[in-house]
Structures are given as structure tokens and as C-alpha cells.
Amino acid sequence: MSFHLSGSIVQNFKVRFPRLSSRFRIKALAAGTAAVVLAAFAPVSAHAGAPKAPRASVALTFDDLPGIVLKPEQGYVDETNEKLLERLHHYHFPAIGFVNEGKLDEIVRERQIANLERWIKAGHDLGNHTFSHGSPNALGAEGYIADIARGERVIRPMMEKAHRxxxxxxxxxxxxGSPAAVKDRIDAWLTAHGYRIAPVTIDCDDWEFAEPYDEAVMTGNKAQAERIRNVYLAYTERTIGWYRKGARVLFGRDISYVMLLHDTRLNADSLDGLAAIFKRQNMKPVALDKAMRDPAYKTPDGYQGKDGIEWLERWSLALHKDLPWNEYEEVPKPISEEYNKLDNR
Structure with a gap:
């Protein structure tokens, strides 16, 4: 997801909600209780004393570079990237950033490009996230392919200059892509042009926390920012646990996970907390290429629907195994309400 600037904020986020997958069907029956909402505010330290989790690895992937922000403030975007990269370096965490080149002209083009160069200089790769962050459901196969091709005009020579x-x-x-013919056409183009698809096997919906967090930081409300950050980290740790349980249901073991994050101030300010979660969960961040060597990623993806669903759900359909949706938690209601209020402003 992305907080695209100008009039595209509403358009991009409204597409996210029609994920009428099995998690939402279960939600209608099981979620929304006061206990679930209140549990979201439990401190992360509630996990102290729990048995040590099995060893696992996770690739950290950040979408929507060169950064997403509530308001078009270039200095804020620059500071976000500088801090995020500094904390990744501090923990020696490899990462990859997926770029929407359409963002380059949304604020100050040369400074937006400089942020991409920061990622490469820091030792991280860049990936293509399309030019406009569009949907194949709206663009069709050929329009979507054109958007992918347009999204590499800056980053391809940038990567080549760095010998990557x-x-x-x-x-x-x-x-x-949906139906199958659209998906197959897109997949064929990607393969022919040397692309590999970066799947997602952990998605903690960080985008929904990020806009309220920007509002708190930009208005100087430090207490509100800290509250949102703490709720985000607690929710993220529980959600990581759910995905790990789901992987064990499908494969009988932990897989090497690929975690979806976004290039936001929230994640820049939360990297210390995320590092603490990985330590408690006995998870080691690794490069995306290394994570993808796990045989789980050879599982067929036969999903052809319009909803954007992550890969554990795709594989559950292919393997005819049910994920534990009755245990899945949606984003806490107070966060969703705050996000909706800002998005409708």
C-alpha cells in the first residue's frame, strides 16, 4: 500500500479493502470483540518469559520508495530514509526497496532520486513496484505491463551503474492479475524481462498505522506517536506469530519468510522495536534472494482472483489446507478509525 500524494491517496487505499478472502469471511463471525481491541494495547513485553521460538529467517522488503508520507514535505521524506537506512545499518539487516518511479515528481525530483541512491549506497537492492502503483484489475494486462516498463527507467541504469x-x-x-489470461500474460512478460516476483508471507498491515503516525509526528503530538508505535509493534509481533503458525499448518515447519513493510516514518522510528521482536522470535533477517531459496516458494500459485492476497493464503488454496483464520486479528479498531478519519479529510 502507499500514501500517494494529491488525489490518489483515497484511490489507492480504497482498493485495499475489498480483500474478501477467507480472513474477512471469518472476521464477520469472530472478530470485533472488545477483548481483541483491548489486547492490541498490551505492551510488547507481555511476551517476556515465553518459551524461545524455533529459529527462522525473514527477508525485509520495503514498498513504495522513495517514501510515503501524509503531506508532501520533502525534508520529512529525506529524514525518514536517512533514519531507516541508519537503523538497518546499525543492526546489519539486509533489505530491499521497491520503487514507484511516479513518486519522483510528486515532490522534488532530484532529492527523491537522491533517496534511491542512498539505498544503493547503503548496500541494499532496489526492485520495481510499477510506475504508478496501479492495479491490473483497472489497467488490464497490456496497460499494467506498460506501467512496469515505465517504472524501471531510473532504477535500471542506477542499479547497472552500481554493478547490480x-x-x-x-x-x-x-x-x-485476473482472470487467468491476464495473470499469465503479465507473468510471461516479467519472466521474459528477467524479473522474479517477490511474494509476501508476512503482512502486518503497517500502512494502516503509518498515516495516523505521520499525523502525530507532524503535529508534534509525541504521546500519540508513542502510543501508535507501541500498538503497532505489539500487533506486529502477534501477527508474525500467526503467520508462523500458518506456515506450520501448510508445511509442517517454519519457512524462510518474506515480510512486507513500507518506507514510512513509522518503520524508521520502529526499527529498534522490530529488531527486538526478531530477537524474541528467534528470527534472523536475510537477503530476499536467500529467503527465496526455501523450497516452499516452489509451491504453485494458482490463484486467479482479483483480490490481493498474500502467498500463504494462495498456497492454502493450492494445498487444500485451511489456515487458522479464527485466530487472525484485524488491525485494532481505534487505529482503523483514526486512519479512516484522516483518509476522508
Whole structure:
């Protein structure tokens, strides 16, 4: 997801909600209780004393570079990237950033490009996230392919100059094309042009926390920012646990996960907390290429629907195994309400 500037904010986020997958059907029956909402405010330290989790690895992927922000303030975007990259370096965490080149002209083009160069200089790869963050449902196969091709005009030569290969593609909204003919056409083009699809096997909906967090930071409300950050980290740790349980249902073991994050101030300010979660969960951040060597990623993806769903759900359909949706938690209601209020402003 992305907080695109100008009039596209509403358009991009409204597409996210029609994910009428099994998690939402279960939600209608099981979610929304006061206990679930209140549990979201439990401190992260509530996990202290729990048995040590099995060892696992996770690739950290950040969408919507060169950064997403509530208001078009270039200095804020620059500071976000500088801090995020500094904390990744501090923890020696490899990462990859997926770029929407359409963002380059949304604020100050040369400074937006400089942020992409920061990522490469810091040792991280860049991937293609399309030019406009559009949907294949709206653009069709050929329009979507054109948007992918347009989204590499800056980053491909940038990567080549750094003696690296542009090889990773991430679908906006995780929408891979529908019906089958559209998906197959897009997949064939990606393969022919040397791209590999970057799947998602952990998605903690960080985008929904990020806009309220920007509002708190930009208005100087430090207490509100801290509250949102703490709720985000607590929710993220529980959601990571759910995905790990889901992987064990499908494969009988932890897989090497690929985690979807976004280039936001929230994640820049939360990297210390995320590092603490990975330590408690016994998870080691690794490069995307290394994570993708896990045999789980050879599982067929036969999903052909319009909804953007992550890969554990796709694989559950292919393997005819049910994920534990009755245990899945939606984003806490107070966060969703605050996000909706800002999005409708």
C-alpha cells in the first residue's frame, strides 16, 4: 500500500479493502470483540518469559520508495530514509526497496532520486513496484505491463551503474492479475524481462498505522506517536506469530519468510522495536534472494482472483489446507478509525 500524494491517496487505499478472502469471511463471525481491541494495547513485553521460538529467517522488503508520507514535505521524506537506512545499518539487516518511479515528481525530483541512491549506497537492492502503483484489475494486462516498463527507467541504469541487476518485482496491492489470461500474460512478460516476483508471507498491515503516525509526528503530538508505535509493534509481533503458525499448518515447519513493510516514518522510528521482536522470535533477517531459496516458494500459485492476497493464503488454496483464520486479528479498531478519519479529510 502507499500514501500517494494529491488525489490518489483515497484511490489507492480504497482498493485495499475489498480483500474478501477467507480472513474477512471469518472476521464477520469472530472478530470485533472488545477483548481483541483491548489486547492490541498490551505492551510488547507481555511476551517476556515465553518459551524461545524455533529459529527462522525473514527477508525485509520495503514498498513504495522513495517514501510515503501524509503531506508532501520533502525534508520529512529525506529524514525518514536517512533514519531507516541508519537503523538497518546499525543492526546489519539486509533489505530491499521497491520503487514507484511516479513518486519522483510528486515532490522534488532530484532529492527523491537522491533517496534511491542512498539505498544503493547503503548496500541494499532496489526492485520495481510499477510506475504508478496501479492495479491490473483497472489497467488490464497490456496497460499494467506498460506501467512496469515505465517504472524501471531510473532504477535500471542506477542499479547497472552500481554493478547490480534489477531482478525483483512486487505487485502493488498484491494483485497479480485476473482472470487467468491476464495473470499469465503479465507473468510471461516479467519472466521474459528477467524479473522474479517477490511474494509476501508476512503482512502486518503497517500502512494502516503509518498515516495516523505521520499525523502525530507532524503535529508534534509525541504521546500519540508513542502510543501508535507501541500498538503497532505489539500487533506486529502477534501477527508474525500467526503467520508462523500458518506456515506450520501448510508445511509442517517454519519457512524462510518474506515480510512486507513500507518506507514510512513509522518503520524508521520502529526499527529498534522490530529488531527486538526478531530477537524474541528467534528470527534472523536475510537477503530476499536467500529467503527465496526455501523450497516452499516452489509451491504453485494458482490463484486467479482479483483480490490481493498474500502467498500463504494462495498456497492454502493450492494445498487444500485451511489456515487458522479464527485466530487472525484485524488491525485494532481505534487505529482503523483514526486512519479512516484522516483518509476522508
Amino acid at each position: 541487476r534489477l531482478q525483483w518485482f512486487r505487485h502493488p496491492y498484491l494483485e497479480t
